[in-house]
Amino acid sequence: MRSRDALLATVLILGAAACVTQTSSSRPPERPTVGFGHPISEADVAPWNIDIRTTDGRGLPSGRGSVAQGKVVYEAKCIACHGPEAKGGAMYGTMVGGIGSFKTNSRVVTPGSMYPYAPILFDYVRRSMPMDRPLSMTADEVYAVSAYILHLNGLVPADAVLDQATLPKVQMPNRDGFMLDDRPDTRAVRCMRGCK
């Protein structure tokens, strides 16, 4: 029994090795024994450490913003490209609606219809928006504009105030809308004569 397990393990290891050889000849050589990185503390990385783990909001900063404040921020910093009430503007299409459209042939992808987790909005707006001055908005402004866009999508009430505790709790309709990559998903055969 034990030797059969050992044999099986050997077969599995060989199988895995063969697989790696076949698909990963891009693998690099051994690491040299030297290293040239300089130690740095997490505290000193903090100004760059802006990512949000969007599933639970880990990394969200302190601060807060309301839907009403968000409307003011939006109309100052976003409306030129995204249009009134985020319905589409000079540069981009709508950021509102599309919920329920994914089983049709005209899927409408918006933060409301698509994002599985509400903190994605905070992470993206902070790191990339507004396009002419990314990383310029305060945490309060980002919470506020996130609240406004979520409200326009019918996902928070008009009096909502969002912060690091409440934003991750907003239920997004596409929460369970994703599946992991399961390709290859085609089984084409190599027909050579009289095909189709």
Next chain:
Amino acid sequence: MPDTRRNFLRRSALIAGTALAGAGLARSTSAAPLEVPPTAQQPGRPIPPASYGMPSKFESQVVRRRTDVFVNRQNWSDWSMTPLQHQHGIVTPNGLIFERHHAGIPDIDPATHRLVIHGMVKQPLVFSMDNLLRYPSVSKFHFMECSGNTLTDWTKVASTTVQQTHGLLSCAQWTGVPVSWLLDEAGVAPAARWVLFEGADGSNHTRSIPLDKVMDDVLLVYAQNGEMLRPEQGYPLRAFIPGWEGNVSVKWLRRIKVADQPWHFRSETARYTDPMPDGKWRQFSFVMECKSVITRPSGGMKLDRPGFHEIQGFAWSGRGRVSAVDLSVDGGKNWQTSTLEEPVIDKCLTRFRYRWNWDGRPAVIASRAVDSTGYVQPTVQDIMKARAIAGFVQHHNGVFPWSVSASGEVRNAIA
């Protein structure tokens, strides 16, 4: 006026190139007497004291172009495409490598650029470019393809040329340092499973990447085709993830963070995901599957006469090597194997060639690649059985036909 002249020259060159041998008619026609060219009767331009060489002025039509299917209203989050119909051999010249940026092209001083590695590591580390250039370097030939390549042409004809249908594809020799070396130096925690790459551009573009892949073959790249990266390719430092969709190879790389789970950023939920028939979205679909396309003759070209024509194209696979490319000249009813040109490299463009004697009747030509895992390039119809092709759909690796009319016009025949 110069444009007209260039176009005329280009057309003449194409006709001359496609009609060289094989046609008995060409051979029996007597050529005009040769004249000594003026360039042979005078000195050329002197060698300047210092210069960066540029292509001949007669090649000015060989440039990257934005899509001709629609017009983006801004050009910061936009893309430009490689003129594959003009690419000879497997390497894309640096000035022609396709672009996809989310907030334009930053100009970063390498003296001030820093890369930090932190998160679930024993010791967070920061590197200057000088630090990174001290490591032994690794150089690898690999293709890079945008997940959106060919997305305008699934079920209806939209694009004209192969530059427009397949030009979000390039190939280069990439030089840099394995990320695994630097992660080992920082000491990755046993529970770590994912890594974040983040750029120093105005989008602060970021993606979550499985640690297994990063430790396997991912490079921190600072050079391409023998020179430092071009600004639009991430100067001075980018990630390069062999075989995977281009946008995970984060450019202008400034931060690597190690964690136990993915972040689910916008760039991996609302973007770069694939619609499925039941209303779901396929996520983390990183691998660019085996694909091929004929680049010559291709859309917008004209065969001037029947007879000998060499069909040329590219094949590639994000899962390994190209093992065969089949060629059909009758719309997919019958297939023959083409010749693969060495070198055939893992996760790299591979050149195929097929000698075709065109009988002058309308034809539909197409290529079909097979990779080292045995995967056969599917048709769009095969893909549609598994996925929902509705809207802005990525990961199109379908067989791509071109039609040749009786007068030799070559056109997109995807539908």
